[in-house]
Every structure is written in C-alpha cells, then in structure tokens.
Amino acid sequence: MLNLTYEYKLIPTDAQRETFDLWLSICRQVYNYALRERKDWVNSRKCDINACSIRQEYIIPADAPRPTFYTQCKSLAEAKKSNPFLKLPHTHVLQQVLRQLEAAFVAMWERGHGFPRFKKRMRSFVFPQLNQEVVRKFDRNHEVNLPKIGWVKMHLSRPIPQGFEVKQIRIVKRASGYYAMLSLALEVDLPQPLPSGRGLGIDLGLEHFLATSDGELIDRPRFFVDGQRKLKLLQRQLKRKLIGSRKYRQLHSRIALHHEYISNSRKDFHFKTAHYLCDQGQMIFAEDLNLKAMSAGMLCKHTLDAGFGQFLNILGHVCFKRGAYFAKVDANGTSQTCPRCQSHTGKKELSQRMHKCPECGYETNRDVAAAQVVLQRGYTAVGHIAVNFGEGK
Structure with a gap:
C-alpha cells in the first residue's frame, strides 16, 4: 500500500469559512469536555478513601468505568439529543476528535508523552470516510466535495496522480487561509531501498x-x-x-x-x-x-x-x-x-x-x-x- 498526502489551498466562500470556524469551535468544545471527563475520573482515584481533601474532592462512583473512546462516542450520541449544535458537524468529524484524544492518552502511556492539555483552539478536523466523488474539475480551478458542506473551490497546485484513491481529507486552518490535505492510497507493493552504492x-x-x-x-x-x-x-x-x-x-x-x-x-x-x-x-x-x-x-x-x-x-x-x-x-x-x-x-x-x-x-x-x-x-x-x-x- 502506497500512501501519499497532497496539500491544496482552499478558496471558500464567506458562508463556508464561517462553517469551518463553527465546526472548529465545536470540535474544540467536544475535545475539552471529553478531556475533562477523563481527568475527573483520574483525579477521583488519586487518594485513599480515608484521606480525601477537606475542602473539595471529585465524587465519582467507585464502580464507574474509565472513560474510553467507545464509551465517549456513545455519550456523544446521547448528548446530540439535548444539544442541537452537536448535530451541525458531521458525525465522523466529532468521532475523530475523540479518537485524537484517545491517541494522546496512548502516547502518554506508551511513549512517555505528557498528560494531554486543554485546547485553546482547534486547527483542523478530519473527514475519515468518503463514499462519493471527491474532486472534480471546474474551469481553471478544482473543487473538493466535503460532506454536509458541499463543493469548495481549491487551487490545484499539482495534479492528483492517476490511479490513487482519496481515503480521507483533513481541513487545516492557518494564518494564510484554509488548506485541504488529501490522503491518497494506491494498492501497490513498493520494496524498501536496499543498501548499495556510494x-x-x-x-x-x-x-x-x-x-x-x-x-x-x-x-x-x-x-x-x-x-x-x-x-x-x-x-x-x-x-x-x-x-x-x-x-x-x-x-x-x-x-x-x-x-x-x-x-x-x-x-x-x-x-x-x-x-x-x-x-x-x-x-x-x-x-x-x-x-x-x-x-x-x-x-x-x-x-x-x-x-x-x-x-x-x-x-x-x-x-x-x-x-x-x-x-x-x-x-x-x-x-x-x-x-x-x-x-x-x-x-x-x-x-x-x-x-x-x-x-x-x-x-x-x-x-x-x-x-x-x-x-x-x-x-x-x-x-x-x-x-x-x-x-x-
């Protein structure tokens, strides 16, 4: 499997730019809420039952399971019934936010990274699954089809290689604008370079x-x-x-x-x-x-x-x-x-x-x-x- 990532600058309309900003804000809130839920569970297990603080303590039932990616995805689905703004972004986008948080905890446990921190701003979100035509030609520019957003113009700085399939799209916000990072995949086996030559x-x-x-x-x-x-x-x-x-x-x-x-x-x-x-x-x-x-x-x-x-x-x-x-x-x-x-x-x-x-x-x-x-x-x-x-x- 050969994987490539091509980056293109987007040319969104004002309405699409507002949608991007709104989705980033909602992703940040979901990430921070899920992190707070995990942090409260950890803090409630830090001291013995006979050595709790006099002023304040985290009171969570002893049989409450540790929050995981799957349990928090179920909680997110329940929260959408009472919070309509959670229905605005695509479901997979918010699930990828929880997966990102899970990856941060795995990095802390296995690779010695620090405890995950709360985010002041979210700079990107991901569409992990694409089941339809993604890129099409439109005059001199190209367009990329984003779920629940529609066709967004982008500057084609280099052509997409023939035969590659777009697996996922990451929308990144930078100071110079919005960018689409297309993850391309091709079913081919490439041998690793062997040591030879100078x-x-x-x-x-x-x-x-x-x-x-x-x-x-x-x-x-x-x-x-x-x-x-x-x-x-x-x-x-x-x-x-x-x-x-x-x-x-x-x-x-x-x-x-x-x-x-x-x-x-x-x-x-x-x-x-x-x-x-x-x-x-x-x-x-x-x-x-x-x-x-x-x-x-x-x-x-x-x-x-x-x-x-x-x-x-x-x-x-x-x-x-x-x-x-x-x-x-x-x-x-x-x-x-x-x-x-x-x-x-x-x-x-x-x-x-x-x-x-x-x-x-x-x-x-x-x-x-x-x-x-x-x-x-x-x-x-x-x-x-x-x-x-x-x-x-």
Whole structure:
C-alpha cells in the first residue's frame, strides 16, 4: 500500500469559512469536555478513601468505568439529543476528535508523552470516510466535495496522480487561509531501498547545519533569529492596541503570517538540502540524536530554529522517494573517535573546531571527522567494508 498526502489551498466562500470556524469551535468544545471527563475520573482515584481533601474532592462512583473512546462516542450520541449544535458537524468529524484524544492518552502511556492539555483552539478536523466523488474539475480551478458542506473551490497546485484513491481529507486552518490535505492510497507493493552504492555520512550541528563525510560544510540559515526583529516590532505595536479592536486583529494576523513564513522557509530549506544529499550518495547515514535533550539545553532556541527533527523526517521521506537507503547510527562518541585509526581522542571543548589525532596525526574539521565516523558506523551496520580516511596524509 502506497500512501501519499497532497496539500491544496482552499478558496471558500464567506458562508463556508464561517462553517469551518463553527465546526472548529465545536470540535474544540467536544475535545475539552471529553478531556475533562477523563481527568475527573483520574483525579477521583488519586487518594485513599480515608484521606480525601477537606475542602473539595471529585465524587465519582467507585464502580464507574474509565472513560474510553467507545464509551465517549456513545455519550456523544446521547448528548446530540439535548444539544442541537452537536448535530451541525458531521458525525465522523466529532468521532475523530475523540479518537485524537484517545491517541494522546496512548502516547502518554506508551511513549512517555505528557498528560494531554486543554485546547485553546482547534486547527483542523478530519473527514475519515468518503463514499462519493471527491474532486472534480471546474474551469481553471478544482473543487473538493466535503460532506454536509458541499463543493469548495481549491487551487490545484499539482495534479492528483492517476490511479490513487482519496481515503480521507483533513481541513487545516492557518494564518494564510484554509488548506485541504488529501490522503491518497494506491494498492501497490513498493520494496524498501536496499543498501548499495556510494555512502555519505552527515553530522548535524549549530556552527554549520551539517557536515558531510566528503568534507563539505553547509551553513545554517537562522530563520527565526533573522526574523525576530520584525516580530519584535509587530508585537510591540500589538501591545499598544485595544484587545479585540480592528487594528489588534490586523496586527495579530500579520504576526501569524510572519510565523508561517518562517516555518515555510525552514521546511523549504530542509527539502532542498535533502534532495541535494540524495544527489551526492545512494546511502545516507545520520546520527540517532536525543532531540528532546538538545531542545532543552542552553542553546535550545537555536536548536529548535534549526529543526533537526523535521529535517531527519524529511530526509527519510526524500530518500525513500528517490530510492536511496537511509539509516541512523549510534551518536555516542562520534566527535571523540578518530576516523583514521579509531583511537579515542577524548572530549573536545566546543571552541575546539579542528580534529587532530595524537596517535596518527590525522587533522580535519571536527564536524567532518564526526561525519566520517558516522559513515564508518553505517557501513559496519549494513555489512559493507568501512573506508579508512586520511590515508597518505
């Protein structure tokens, strides 16, 4: 099964835009209500029966079952009888909101994520099932058929591939407008890329965005840092405006658009860099970094600005699309190992930007040496003969 996601910008009418906003508001209320129901059940089981608080306590019967996705779907169906506004969105849309909440709790239990939080705003909703014609041509534009909303115009930035079936549609609200994310599926088996061809190791960093085992250094664009001056000016103006006024809303929209521009610029750089790396080699190896710890350190602002996690995800996707092999290797000690003689050189200070081995005398850039060690570990993992750098120097 081959799955793709294509994103198109919608051109809704004023009535359709109001419908989108209303549905997002209802989805947010359903999510928060269901989360409150689960949170109350958890809090009612936190203390012993003889150690309850004197001031207040959650009183829920002892035999009350834990709220789950299925029980809350039944409660939602009952709530529609007394709350007509719950009948406005499509039934499957509200069920997907409860499924999203269930996924958040599963992530907390199994992957160590934090306890789900209440949402101030909902940014998207999903139509999980589509049983009719979804996209049709309309003059120069196209239209997408959304249940209970009808045909909505969209800008066809690229054609939908032949043979693919639209499985679901996610409507996303951003500062620049509404977007439709079409999940496409095709019944075909694609083999995973096998390790073959020329290898390339990369080392991510803040001095340079990445260094390759070939000795190339790619500078890191400072997307948020460079755009911070404009954000500071806009936020200073926003502070002086009356909350809710027309000028306040205009400035708030400009700030959101600038944040979206920064995000789009970063993603564009990541895609172009990933394609450039695929041009250099057929096997690409990267470090398996602890991104959560890196984003909580002293340089967290610059680490988050670089977006290493997003880049590695994009690199894996681009490698699969272009038939290149991508794998992560152990990141421990890559900057403390000599790529020529494999000796342990000890911990280097951040100010020390050159690698010079005291055993064999191999000298090169610190990040390049780490990328060469990553390439050697990648070759060892896939069973290839590891290269030896620095021979004859």
